Amino acid sequence: MQREAAKPTRRSLLLLAGAALAIPRALHAGQHPPLNVGVLEFGTVGWEIETIRRLGLDTAAGVQVTATRLASNDAARIAFLGGGVDVIVTDLLWAARMRAEGRNLVFLPFSATEGALMVPPASAIAGVADLAAKAVGVAGGALDKNWLLLQAYARRKADLDLARAARPAFGAPPLLSQKLEDGELDAALLYWNFCARLEAKGYRRIIGADEITRSFGIAGPIAFIGYAFAERVVAGRPDAIRAFAAASRQAKQVLASQDEAWTALRPLMQADDEATYQTLKRRFVEGIPGRAIGDEQADAAQLYALLAELGGEKLVGAAKTLPDGLYWTGT
Structure with a gap:
């Protein structure tokens, strides 16, 4: 014979309410789904994402970052447009073209190191x-x-x-x-x-x-590679973008200032010798964006106009100028 469930007392209800109030806000924030970043199998963005996750910079900033390994840039863009990932690293021209075509994505500079x-x-x-x-x-x-x-x-x-x-x-x-x-x-x-x-x-x-x-008159380095955030994230989770941007900045600071932070990354770098390892480190750090977004955007707009002239619609699509609102400004 089953026992009848005990009715909650006034005291037990008060205890449960007090326990609920004591739950940290960070735990409630954890109820949001992770921010899923599409990462190429051997891409350099994996170095930063690994640093963010290994040091817990994402959770400290208020967001959980996960990574999905992808085989190529084309696979990353397909996954991004299809909703399989929330964030990818892509080039500025593609992000601009997508925004010009009506997708409300935003772009956060990742690297100014160029070929x-x-x-x-x-x-x-x-x-x-x-x-x-x-x-x-x-x-x-x-x-x-x-x-x-x-x-x-x-x-x-x-x-x-x-x-x-x-x-x-x-x-x-x-x-x-x-x-x-x-x-x-x-x-x-x-x-x-x-x-x-x-x-x-x-x-x-x-x-x-x-x-x-x-x-061609460009004043400073332009990060032509950056994080693109899907429009559903832009519209519904701007705090997640803000937190991710903070974690990204912190990871770059760590990689720029702490040689030991690279030790954990060496297996990902496929550096067969010390010279390759050191050169990859140096070039990565040299490319860390450090300009004000306004200055970056002004130079990018100037270069975009030149590229639109050189490559035409096949390169940039119908937009002859850099779309408004493309850069993430933190607001």
């Missing part, structure tokens, strides 16, 4: 004028922003039409990097982490994307 034109240690190439008739690898395709800017720079500085005068070869960065090492290419325009790995082997930087942008 460069690399050549072998003994190469006779000393500048863009020497690229005539040379085989030049280009990561990212014919509409890659660095390739468009390099072409514009070559026309201004050397009266050289690189698309015709050189022999461009488009492909994935790992393949182009290997072909440069094998001697099948004379030069390669690569993303910064591939440049860093080559630099550690003695390869030379002819010109970096940051130097090219300054030649």
Whole structure:
């Protein structure tokens, strides 16, 4: 025979109420779903996310961060647009295009470290004028922003039409990097982490994307890579974005000031030797954004207009200017 459940007394109800009032606010905040960040399997953003999670910087700021490993940039964008992840790291042009098309996403700068034109240690190439008739690898395709800017720079500085005068070869960065090492290419325009790995082997930087942008009147470094937050997060969880931005800043400060913080990251970095490890660290830290958002946005708008002119609608879509409200300002 089952016993009848005991009726709660006035005293027990008061005790339960007092216990509920004593629950920390942080626990109530934990009822919100985690902020799910899409991370490429071997991408540099994984270094920062790992630092945030390992040190508990997310929970200290008031948000829980989880990571979903993705195979490629295309996979990350598909997951982002389909609602599979809340945040990805992407380039400014794609984020701007999505916002211009009506998606209310926002962009938070992640890194101002840019790619460069690399050549072998003994190469006779000393500048863009020497690229005539040379085989030049280009990561990212014919509409890659660095390739468009390099072409514009070559026309201004050397009266050289690189698309015709050189022999461009488009492909994935790992393949182009290997072909440069094998001697099948004379030069390669690569993303910064591939440049860093080559630099550690003695390869030379002819010109970096940051130097090219300054030649067009850009005042300071632009973070062309950043976190994009989905519109559902922008509309429903602005506090989560604010907390994530705080955790991101703290992680960068740790990585910029504490060498020991990198020890836990070394397995993720795929650095086969000390020179590669140190070069990757240095280039990452150099790219930590430190400019006021207003200054960053003003320079980005100027460069965006130039890229819209160079690449047209195929590159930026219908928007000829940087969309209003793209940058996360903390409000």
